[in-house]
Amino acid sequence: MPGEIIDRPNPEAKASHIPDDILALSAQFEKKSLPENDLASIKAFRRAASYIAAAMIFLKDNVLLEKDLSFDDVRPRLLGHWGTCPGLILVYAHLNYLIRKHDLNMIYVVGPGHGAPAILASLWLEGSMGKFLPQYSTNKSGLHELITKFSTPGGPPSHINAETPGAIHEGGELGYALAVSFGAVMDKPDLIVTCVVGDGEAETGPTATAWHGYKYIDPAESGAVIPIVHVNGFKISERTIYGCMDDKELTALFTGYGYKPRFVEDLEDIDTDMANSLDWAVSEIRKIQKAAREGNPIMKPQWPVLIMRTPKGWGCPKKVDGEIVEGSFHAHQVPLMKAKSDPQHLKDLQKWLQSYGPEELFEDGKPVKSILDIIPEKDEKKMGQVKETYDPYIGIDVPDWMPLAVDKGTEESSMQRCGELLDKAIQTNPKTLRIFSPDELESNKLKATLNHTGRNFQWDQFSNAKGGRVIEILSEHTCQGFLQGYTLTGRVGLFPSYEAFLGIIHTMMVQYAKFGKMAQEATWRGPVGSLNYIETSTWTRQEHNGFSHQNPSFIGAVLNLKPNAARVYLPPDANCFLSTLAHCLRSKNYVNLMVGSKQPSPVFLSPKEADAHCRAGASVWEFASTDKGLNPDVVLVGIGAELTFEVVKAAELLQDIAPELRVRVVNVTDLMVLETEGIHPHSLTNQDFDSLFTSDRAVHFSYHGYGTELKGLLFARPGTERITIEGYREEGSTTTPFDMMLVNHVSRYHVMEYALRGGAKVNEKIRARLVPLLADVKHRIEKTRQYIYNEGKDPEGTYDLKMLNGSGGGGVMYEG
Structure with missing residues (x-):
């Protein structure tokens, strides 16, 4: 295959530089030759997938090079990431061989998510693209569609996502592949997930912690992950940390994590190296699982990890416009950016694509038999068609609450x-x-x-x-x-x-x-x-x-x-x-x-009332309202446990100082019911919204989150000028629970103030007494705050509530 013999991107990382007391692990393992037919099939698969992947990035026509390339055959926009593709294809080819050899159930998780061309090409060869997306069937027209529609409107995107058969990981943001892989094998004792972690991705915090995933995998009940660290030396425009580490350093790192590392780095015979390494990984996994499943678990077992060194962009032109491309960051995305306009770039592209020998790999657009010989025969064993990846739901039996x-x-x-x-x-x-x-x-x-x-x-x-x-x-x-x-x-x-x-x-x-x-x-x-x-x-x-x-x-x-x-x-x-x-x-x-709250707090609703309330998403709380909420002067809304308590307490206090004020208390438990009618499946219609909040009365919301969030939900509702909102104001410190309510203006006293001002708009008796009533409320705020700062605690009785069956609370609701 083109580019199989090349200097490393980091020559200093050669095992020959390691002291005698720590050998490169790759030298410790016996290498067995592959049967010639199998080796030929693996190489053919790699060549075919690499050809398709490269063609996807560049071509809009003439996808099998049936004539010399012209500028018209090249896409107007060149999109894609070539640099990681050869390594991903190398792994895919050998996983096919491994699955077929050992009858494995395997998922392939790809950390370098922008290597989609590599995965899509491999999925097309195995027939998985055609199974789920018939337009990409394994024939000439399907191949033409795959290559020409890649990264175009309506075609497969440039990164792996849910449209990619076999994918259980969104490839848009780096760092999560390894942890996802460990989650996938939990409680799946026969499943193996092979996860490629790019050396750029390995620099992320989430990946660094995810290496500890095996410490949470019980081999008696769960499957296993084969991590493969793809060290090709470069990110988008800079060297990688792992690419600058030699074998000794990487061995020390992964041994400390609890792994037994093996290097895949023999570029002169990479297929034999990879095949042997994967066989070794499976045998190590089976040893650990066998011991655990026979009741003799190994304490702190060393799980296998492969560290694969290959050049960045392996197989593409070595130099372009005098710049080194293969084995450098220039291969990260599109190695020949001017293929649409520069004759030399076009010539280099044709030479590159022809180096794979497409005429030997496809017959009338279909892959030749030698390629198919390493692909699993059973559809359910093909990595793009494993049931757990596309139709997995088992669900649970939820007990009656x-x-x-x-x-x-x-x-x-x-x-x-x-x-x-x-x-x-x-x-x-x-x-x-x-x-x-x-x-x-x-x-x-x-x-x-x-x-x-x-x-x-x-x-x-x-x-x-x-x-x-x-x-x-x-x-x-x-x-x-x-x-x-x-x-x-x-x-x-x-x-x-x-x-x-x-x-x-x-x-x-x-x-x-x-x-x-x-x-x-x-x-x-x-x-x-x-x-x-x-x-x-x-x-x-x-x-x-x-x-x-x-x-x-x-x-x-x-x-x-x-x-x-x-x-x-x-x-x-x-x-x-x-x-x-x-x-x-x-x-x-x-x-x-x-x-919700973890501290003991009042139970406002009976079980049946709670169930009905949750089904509705919001309801009038008659017990806290005046005359069960009929004909209110003002509507007070609580959203969140502690804030709802303050609303209910405000309604209670208002009965004492302003009994002529008619108050309706509403609780919202499903925040999405407030969204504009028709926007969300749970949205209340405007008619239903008005039945809760009236069509013309002042409404005050005490909301657990940021007030701007609630404003966004309510923005398009009719009559929003009558609505006021208080939520978390980004105010707080080490203080008392009730002081948190005060500084964020969501205390019962602040609710009372909004209620009096809103009610005064329609209630003449309240309007006539508004100034002294507000003065009373403000005095309570000042006296309470003064008490808190003097005594270092909230006033006695702060959390008593008479409205619930006439009993007070236990005073522990707001405990820290």
């Missing part, structure tokens, strides 16, 4: 009660439900999830080989990657977190949502479970940790998703949270964000 409900008028922690539901769900679904938590499970009052399971941490002697369903690693990126891989292969996961730190995985969540959007548009892909987030330890209860822990911005990140994916719930009490959690665990294809 009603037996766990609590009595109205009592106090309960929503998280503690949800922990009980999750405990039952784990018992019912021992192989299809996992919890991924960044070391905050017990802090978030979800300890009950551990009643019948444990943590799955294989490097801990007390957790090793115990089959725990909870994974705690203090890396939000790794939790997210695990969750994505687990979900996209058919199971259900949950990600509980401190509210302030979910934003760390904002872009990962968005990348996943984009994958989900395209997956739903690809008719051949089946549904998957939803991504489920529980956001607790919220800003309203983080006064003891201070300003850094006060940040509800992840709500906005979810709100910005496509309406068919975005779901945001703010259940006001434990019963509502149980109903919401049960729904989210059953749902498919959504990104569910549930925001």
